[in-house]
Amino acid sequence: MVHTCVVAGCRNRRTPGTTLSFYRFPRDPERKQRWIAAVNREGWVPNDGSRLCSTHFISAPLSPEMKEPGALEILDKQEARVEAANALLFLQGQGRSAVDDSRQEERPGEREREDLVEDSASSSLSSDEDDDDDKETLINCKRGKFAQASDVPVNFDDTLKALKKENQFLKESVEKMSLSENSLRNDAEKVKFYTGLPNYFVLETVMWLLAPHMDGMKNVKLSKFQQLLLTLMRLRLDLRNQDLAYRFGVKVGTVTRTVHRIVNIMSSTLVPTAVFWPSRAELRKNLPASLRASHPDCAVIIDCFTVPFEEEQQQRGLSRPHGAGSSHNMLKYLIGVAPQGVVTFVSRGVMGNVSDKRLAEGCGFLCKLLPGDVVLATRDLDIGESVAARGALFKIAGACQEDGHGRSEGSPPPDPASDTASVQRHVERVIAMVKRRYAMLTGPVESPFTSASERTSTLSTFDKIVQVACALNNLCISAAPLE
Template identity: 85%
Template sequence: MVHTCVVAGCRNRRTPGTTLSFYRFPRDPERKQRWIAAVNREGWVPNDGSRLCSTHFISAPLSPEMKEPAALEILDKQEARVEAANALLFLQGQGRSVVGERGQEEHPEEREQEAIVEESASSSLSTDEDDDEDDESMSDSKKGSFAQTSDVPINFDDILKALKKENQSLRESVEKMSLSESSLKNDAEKVKFYTGLPNYFVLETVMWLLAPHMDGMKNVKLSKFQQLLLTLMRLRLDLRNQDLAYRFGVKVGTVTRTVHQMVSIMSSTLVPTAVFWPSRAELRKNLPAALRTSHPDCAVIVDCFTVPFEEPVSRGNQQQQQQRVVPSCQGAGTSYNVLKYLIGVAPQGVVTFVSRGVLGNVSDKSLAEGCGLLCKLLPGDVVLASRDLDIADSVAARGALFKIAGSYQREVYGSSEGALPADTSSETASVQRHVDRVISMVKQRYAMLTGPVESPFTTASERTSNLSTFDKIVQVACALNNLCISAAPLE
């Protein structure tokens, strides 16, 4: 500690190499008041750090009491040990280590200050008679300080163990709050909340599938795992980009770029793996009992759903959609500020097809004919629905059959038509619940599909693709939902 002389007008300071000594104020009230008067500072009161330099003292013969170097030397060593112990405790509290023996002196000049009493007698305004009392006051101060400290033994090993335990606890708390692999690895509920996937094993599998395709992504601040996690959180919780930027400590532009890039990679890699049209043999092998008698050739159950968007679709993308599909009077009553999708669900409960999004005024027939679903049908396949989508003729053109569960309907094989008796109303309800359950499950699992869709996601993501980024997001959400294997089969 650097000490400065408190005498008015004195600028002496304790610095390395100085020959000056600095003295504490005595504890005795009367002696202390005389020192204060000698300082000559009106209204001033000393504190524990106040010191007087040796230039204001007059040398005097040593008193008989001071001529006991052995006692003084022992006292000095004792106080040096106490001060060293206090310094070590303070440094450990600050998280630093102290090298040296327990009794090592940290401030040798402080010890010199304590022992220099034998060379001084009083201040320049004191008498020779006061010198012995000053020395005795300093000696008593030393003894009192040592006595107080020695009454409470300090166990530095216990203190160090407590600090290490506290440090470990803080590290674990920070790790639990972080969004890292280790924080999710043994916490299935956390994985499910942030990603929608059932456990870390499924998340790790998705990461394994995508990692080879992420090498071209240049992102120095986010690891591959963090890029995947950020994207899944965007789809799962529909968080704003600014929110994600705060959570991951990056800029908003980094979040936007990462989401678009990861969605494109997941669309080209994950969707073909998880959303696919099963073979007829596979469908019949695992056909639920509810359809085994009534519709043994059922290949898919279809329906449409819509997602609202915030702003009108960009002119370029709107023109592309109008070129792909032709509006009809049947869809004229549908809102223009929604995107419409056709979804196909297998009787086993997984999504086997999802179309690109089109403006909501497009008819079901136009949507079905332009999305590619009909190309997957084989002669003899049955396409089941709970309502009339006006696609019977289009399905019949592929040699397949369109059936509306629970009502009179047309069955078209080539050019021949005929009517079948109505199915039970319970079958209609069962089919409707099945499709609604799957669509609802996907939307609940990935809240971004509930909308409204932000305009940057509605434009075509690539010039060579007719899919917008949000179209890819819908497909990716369906693929991830299939990986969860939680959709119940038709009952």
Template identity: 65%
Template sequence: MREPADMKEPEDLELRDKQQAQVEAANALLFLQGQGRDPIQTQTPKEDRPGPETPSSPPSAEDGDSEEARDANFARGSKRGRVAVKEEESVGLEEALGALQNENQSLREALEKMSLSESSLRNDPEKVRFYTGLPNYYVLETVMWLLAPHMDDTTKTSPKNPMRLSKFQQLLLTLVRLRLDLRHQDLAYRFGVRLGTVTRAVRRAVDVMSSTLVPTAVFWPSRAELRKNLPAAVRAAHPDCAVIIDFFTVSLERPPTDPPHGDRPGRAGPGGNTLKYLIGVAPQGVVTFVSGGVAGDVGDKTLVEGCGFLCKLLPGDVVLASHGLDIGESVAARGASFKIAGGGSERGSAHSLLGHVEKVIAMVRRRYAVLTGPVESCFASDRSAFDKVVQVACALNNLCISAAPLE
């Protein structure tokens, strides 16, 4: 017995809807792969849908053209999407690159401030004074200009030339050594070189400054120059004063294997481990003479007579000192006179003079701590090298002070 026709129709419609949905899903998948039609465009009204047994008609030429146009539009849309993504990525990369560049610049500036270089010192006079003792970068640059022709450029290394320091670095390293009395190993770490490199650089720079800078800055002025610039306080009491002298000592650093003084033959006494220097200061306040160092237990007369000081005196010159020295006859033999300042009516002006020379000596030693001792063994073993250090320190100090009248 057959079922009524109206009972079967809903099931047929449901089956056709399911098949149509499968067709549409297949077309959508093909469209996404660039091979099928737009599922939205290919939908037909429900009443025009063919049944499952009706074959679909072949696509017309117009349908083909539309399909190609849709594919082209889809490709263009995809391309625009890719371009937009790339532009966004490019903008993001540029922003990240800019941030990295700014950070890099900040780190460079911070590193530059912490480093010891020409650029870090050029606009920082406080840093120049702290590390070199010189008043500003202009004076440092002037010293560099004076020394550069006599220095070796060691930035290019070779088996015969293992150093890696420019001329400026050699000078700066040496000034830091004299100024702060840093050990050579410390300087090797600071400048990133070997210990031997530091020792050679300091020795060479000191040699160059001793032969070039010292004769320029530490010299005995002519009598005419002395009297022309004589401070009023000195002119009133000692118009013929040529120099004010005093002594200072520097202790030596003993090697670890060195026995105490009492156990060393020929070196007994407290002066056996010190160097003694005679220093002469013009009334204007500049150092005009500095002797070589001798053992600290040597007498004052022996030092004065053996260091070449007396050869500087002219007949009529007056030599002042703060205490009695057994050098009167030696000075008189040159036609000059030796006076002990501080007696009678001269007490006030003489006290000022002696305080002045003591101030100069203290200034040199304060400005270049290497003179306070103890002298590092690398210099203590070669006293002629340390004599050059003392002379160089006095020359550098002369560059820092003015010849202002002593009132």
């Protein structure tokens, strides 16, 4: 509280750094009346906030108590201890109210400290009896102020235990929010969201398979697990490289190199393990009941799908060549799915408006067929002759009676509810599941992924990404079971 001297004509005020002292009026009526007369203000009556500065008491002797230099210093030290105790209480979540109370009482505390000095000074100018009273008041006020702050008892051992407990809780909270092994270990939903895999056990199995091939990497700031997780998040959520760089605390270039490197490793190790052509005995052993009667020799169900890509002309803001249709901005793939619902074949992508027949004959699919195999499709891919040349049979499931596709005239239309009709949507559902599970396959494909990933490989990085996505999909529950 700022005090101003009440003597007529005096403008002295209590300000920070001032050497002046300010005294309240004495309680003794006779002395108080002499002070009022000295103020020289007609009809004026002092109140509790009225003060006189020390310049008007130059000739008055000061008591030893007034000249004691350590009075305020003791209070300051006590206040510092109180503030430290309040800070500890605040950290353990129990001192918020104490801090609020201290803030509300901050100015009254300041006023109290000022009043202590004024009481001491005025009493020294009053009488010896008042000196004793003021000294007792000073002591009681010191004790009262310290007792007020210690209304909440401070046990430093308990405080330390509480801080350790809170520290452990914060560590667990940060760990749970982070993208680490521990945060995913017991959270299947989190694993599924970030990786597309059903649980941590499957993720750990993939990590175990890839880890030996990641040993030769140098100057990598990310752990093996973080590299795999970053790559799976790129495929699963189609996050931008800058986003992943922020999440993992690395540079964009590190993200780019990591994705390409891990995709190459998964292509060479995971794909051959999870995407393979099953033996005929294995196919017949696990053939769904819906196909055992109609197509007991079914080896594969095939179809084609496309993924749009970004043209360099579009990235540079240039117009497309005249007459170029949207089909030229596509990567086309042929996919084969076993009757059990797992992907058994994926071709490399062909850019442009290539025919189904040309794609099937040039991707190595026909080499997988054995004499007597039945190849089902949801539509005519114009590969019947090519399949027949391998001794196999090509059939259009659920639509084999359509005109122009080798059906006999007058044959009844297919029954949508029949077992064969259920096969008609089989591959589409599998493709839709793979794309939904790994959003990067929905495109558009960025141009850096359309070039060959290695000099010795004819596959682009995105071709490998498609194959890896199919391999990861096979590790999950069948996307489109026929039963």
